[in-house]
Amino acid sequence: MTAPAPEVLLTMPARPEGVGVVRQALAGMADALDFDPTVLADMKMAVTEACTNVVVHAYDEDAGMLEVEMLADETGLTIVVRDHGAGIQPRPARSEAPALGLGLPLIAALSDAFELRGSTGQGTEVRMTFAYSRASDPAEANPVTGNIGAEGRWDPDAESPA
Amino acid sequence: MHARMDANPIVLDETAGDVVVVVVEGEHDIYTAPTLRERLDEALGRGGGIVVDLTAATFVDSSVLGALLDARRRAIEAGQGYVVCVGDSVEPGVQRILDITGLVPVLPVLQGREEAITAVRSTNGASE
Numbered sequence: 001m002t003a004p005a006p007e008v009l010l011t012m013p014a015r016p017e018g019v020g021v022v023r024q025a026l027a028g029m030a031d032a033l034d035f036d037p038t039v040l041a042d043m044k045m046a047v048t049e050a051c052t053n054v055v056v057h058a059y060d061e062d063a064g065m066l067e068v069e070m071l072a073d074e075t076g077l078t079i080v081v082r083d084h085g086a087g088i089q090p091r092p093a094r095s096e097a098p099a100l101g102l103g104l105p106l107i108a109a110l111s112d113a114f115e116l117r118g119s120t121g122q123g124t125e126v127r128m129t130f131a132y133s134r135a136s137d138p139a140e141a142n143p144v145t146g147n148i149g150a151e152g153r154w155d156p157d158a159e160s161p162a
Numbered sequence: 163m164h165a166r167m168d169a170n171p172i173v174l175d176e177t178a179g180d181v182v183v184v185v186v187e188g189e190h191d192i193y194t195a196p197t198l199r200e201r202l203d204e205a206l207g208r209g210g211g212i213v214v215d216l217t218a219a220t221f222v223d224s225s226v227l228g229a230l231l232d233a234r235r236r237a238i239e240a241g242q243g244y245v246v247c248v249g250d251s252v253e254p255g256v257q258r259i260l261d262i263t264g265l266v267p268v269l270p271v272l273q274g275r276e277e278a279i280t281a282v283r284s285t286n287g288a289s290e
Contacts, residue, residue, distance in 0.1 A: 016193040023189070023221070041254035048223045052192045100228035102263065109262050139262045148231050148268065161268045 008070040014059055014083060019051045022068050026079070029070050033077060035132065042110040042138075043079070043130050049103040050081035050126040056099050058085030058124065076112065076131040087120040101154040102144070109139040170194055172201045180210035180286075181243070181279045186226075187218040189255075195225040202233040211243035211282040215275050221255035227265065234269060243282030246271045 008029055012018045023044050030040045047068070054066045069080040108114055111128040118124030149155025150162045170188030177183075182205040190198060205212045214230060216222065230246060237244035246269045248256065260266050272278045 016191075019191050020189060020193060023191075038254055038258075041258055044221060044255060045223065045259060048191055048221075052223065052225060055192055100224050100231070102224040102227065106224060106259070106262070110258075144262050144264070147264065152228065152232050152235065 007072055008068075010066075010068040012066055014054050014064045014066040014085075016055055018066055019048055019055065022047060022051050022066075025068075026070065029072075030077065033072055033132070035077070035130070036134075039130055039134065043077070043128075046107045046110040046114075046128050046130075047079055047081065049106045050079075050128065053103045053126070054081060054083040054085070054124070058083035060086070076129050078127060078129045080125060080127045082123065082125045084123040087118050087122055087124060100152070105144045105146075105154070105156065108142040109144050112138050172198050174201060174205055175215075176208070178279050181213055181282045182208045182210060183213045183215050183275060183279070185215045185218070186222075189221040190219065190226045191221070191223045192225040195229050198226060198229045199232070202229060206233065206236055206240065206242065209240070209242065211286045212237055212245075213275060213278040213282055214244075214246045215278070216246060216252075216256055216271075217249035217275070219256050220253045222259060224259070227259065227263065230269060231265075241287055243285035245269070245278040245281045247275050247278035248273055250274075 008025060010022060010025055012021065026043060026047055027040065030043060035043070051066060051068070058064055064083060064085050067082040071078045104116070107126065107128060112131045112134065113129040115127040116124070146154055146156035147158040148161045149158050155162070170190060172194065173185050175183040175185050184201050184205050186198065202212070212233065234244050248271060250273065260271055272281055
């Protein structure tokens with residue numbers, strides 16, 4: 001089984017200042033592929049959230065890398081955001097302020113397809129696909145539910161703000 | 163990275179006299195969220211209520227929403243009015259996250275800075 005080679009592969013230290021650099025590269029790629037501006041906006045948001053998860057959750061110290069692959073095919077653009085850190089875990093490994101916990105719900109709502117892979121100690125991979133032509137708004141199929149909960153974290157079951 | 167900071171300023175506008183307007187321009191994410199938290203802290207310290215103006219913001223992520231929601235909670239606890247405002251046309255990178263999170267009525271988000279300042283004045287001193 002061979003995967004297609006990425007058309008863009010970015011590797012950089014998993015630090016906050018890198019997330020905007022990824023958005024810039026993504027905007028260039030999407031522009032070349034003639035994406036609708038509303039889909040580009042969703043792409044930027046979802047990829048930002050995935051990269052932020054890496055920066056906040058993946059590594060205990062500033063030692064780890066953030067990898068972003070972009071692969072275009074006939075139907076759309078797939079973006080893979082990967083780390084080699086601690087694996088999927090709910091609480092931040094490092095954070096100046098507590099994370100809101102909205103990252104994955106946003107990625108699910110904004111992407112046309114989304115897959116999360118990872119295990120403890122093996123790193124995490126978020127794979128998001130954005131279609132050139134959307135039949136419907138993915139946020140209708142995967143709406144963000146909940147509201148702001150106690151302690152400033154998102155509560156997916158809350159109907160009104162705490 | 164100074165160029166990026168300059169291109170995406172967050173400044174306090176205190177010309178309203180009582181209400182402090184935190185003006186957020188450009189793209190904001192986990193990199194600038196600590197600066198936003200500092201500015202919101204400063205504004206809370208003035209005690210006259212807060213408007214966060216996103217009119218010139220082109221992109222905000224969940225790190226920014228986290229900062230805005232924390233400031234909202236603290237403003238409510240302190241009895242200060244707190245409103246986020248946008249302009250007549252809102253960038254997709256701002257509108258979309260506000261829409262799909264359902265936070266427009268929560269923050270709340272109003273259209274126009276003057277309307278927001280008026281709303282903050284009307285809620286200043288109101289207790290939770």
